[in-house]
Amino acid sequence: MNFDVIIIGAGPAGLQAAMHASRKKVKVCVLGKPSNSALERAEIENYFGVGMMKGKDLIETSLKAAKEFGAQVLEEDLLTIEMAEGGFKLKTESLRELTSKALILAPGISRKKLNVEGEKEFHGLGVSYCATCDCNFFKKKTVAVLGDASMAASAALLLREYASKVYWVAKEFTASPQLMEKVKATDIEMVKAWPTKIYGEQTVKGMLLDNGRDLTLNGVFIELGAKGVADLAMEVNIFPDENGYIAVDRSCATGTPGVFACGDVTGQPWQLAKAVGEGCVAGLAAANYVKKEGE
Numbered sequence: 001m002n003f004d005v006i007i008i009g010a011g012p013a014g015l016q017a018a019m020h021a022s023r024k025k026v027k028v029c030v031l032g033k034p035s036n037s038a039l040e041r042a043e044i045e046n047y048f049g050v051g052m053m054k055g056k057d058l059i060e061t062s063l064k065a066a067k068e069f070g071a072q073v074l075e076e077d078l079l080t081i082e083m084a085e086g087g088f089k090l091k092t093e094s095l096r097e098l099t100s101k102a103l104i105l106a107p108g109i110s111r112k113k114l115n116v117e118g119e120k121e122f123h124g125l126g127v128s129y130c131a132t133c134d135c136n137f138f139k140k141k142t143v144a145v146l147g148d149a150s151m152a153a154s155a156a157l158l159l160r161e162y163a164s165k166v167y168w169v170a171k172e173f174t175a176s177p178q179l180m181e182k183v184k185a186t187d188i189e190m191v192k193a194w195p196t197k198i199y200g201e202q203t204v205k206g207m208l209l210d211n212g213r214d215l216t217l218n219g220v221f222i223e224l225g226a227k228g229v230a231d232l233a234m235e236v237n238i239f240p241d242e243n244g245y246i247a248v249d250r251s252c253a254t255g256t257p258g259v260f261a262c263g264d265v266t267g268q269p270w271q272l273a274k275a276v277g278e279g280c281v282a283g284l285a286a287a288n289y290v291k292k293e294g295e
């Protein structure tokens with residue numbers, strides 16, 4: 001099957017890219033399982049024009065719209081990509097072979113896990129991987145942020161605006177000097193330790209640390225960064241940075257001609273509004289690339 005633009009990822013970035021590229025009348029394929037999008041599990045309350053909304057409903061509406069605008073959606077995962085004459089060759093999990101002139105990488109990210117007892121059990125019940133998404137649910141509560149680096153420091157600072165007490169738990173405190181200074185100017189309690197167990201009943205009640213402390217908590221924010229899509233991207237000569245992110249320019253172009261990227265995979269903030277905005281830019285840019293039109 002031959003396409004002008006293949007989009008890897010059926011989340012908000014990929015589906016928005018599909019809508020914009022299809023309306024430029026190029027032949028578009030979206031590869032990926034919408035049910036694996038981060039948005040499927042989210043309750044959105046900070047997106048333009050919608051109040052409180054189930055992410056699942058947004059995905060469903062956008063999937064329908066992408067198809068109506070002409071995109072073909074294949075609900076399977078990509079196995080391999082390779083560079084080919086005039087574009088790219090791809091193979092899916094059902095060993096279907098596809099070609100395209102341009103590619104859009106929109107595979108999202110998977111948040112790094114802590115791998116301690118209670119983490120999985122209380123995910124969504126007090127354990128969160130996104131302070132920006134969930135800070136509002138912890139007004140006047142006690143929370144802990146886990147992670148050594150700047151991402152954890154900025155999550156702790158954000159949460160301090162909402163929660164009544166914030167612990168920042170880390171093996172080493174390695175955030176940038178500017179962020180360290182800001183944290184030290186607050187009453188955020190820095191604890192040099194690492195968790196051994198998150199416990200609770202219906203929701204999180206606390207966390208045991210390897211220094212013997214037992215913190216009483218309502219929430220645990222795991223801010224360890226993202227797992228990248230390095231293997232996939234490297235097949236088309238794109239080398240994600242140390243956080244797993246793919247660098248793009250203002251038109252969402254990567255360093256490889258004909259390859260664009262959008263959404264969580266290009267870096268923070270991991271937010272719907274950014275994913276959709278970049279999806280629009282990448283979709284238009286990829287269609288223009290195929291049609292050899294300028295911006």
Ligand SMILES: Cc1cc2nc3c(=O)[nH]c(=O)nc-3n(C[C@H](O)[C@H](O)[C@H](O)COP(=O)(O)OP(=O)(O)OC[C@H]3O[C@@H](n4cnc5c(N)ncnc54)[C@H](O)[C@@H]3O)c2cc1C
Nearest residue numbers: 009010011013032036038042078108133263264270271272
């Ligand atoms: C619990 C939770 C709550 C959130 N709350 C909010 C909120 O309140 N507000 C907000 O703005 N944002 C929120 N977010 C973040 C928001 O959901 C993400 O920023 C957004 O979904 C990112 O879109 P994306 O398209 O880049 O990636 P995703 O939505 O993760 O989609 C990635 C897609 O790529 C596909 N894919 C991955 N690898 C492959 C492969 N090899 N082959 C084919 N397809 C592949 C996946 O199956 C998926 O379809 C929340 C996220 C979570 C997890």
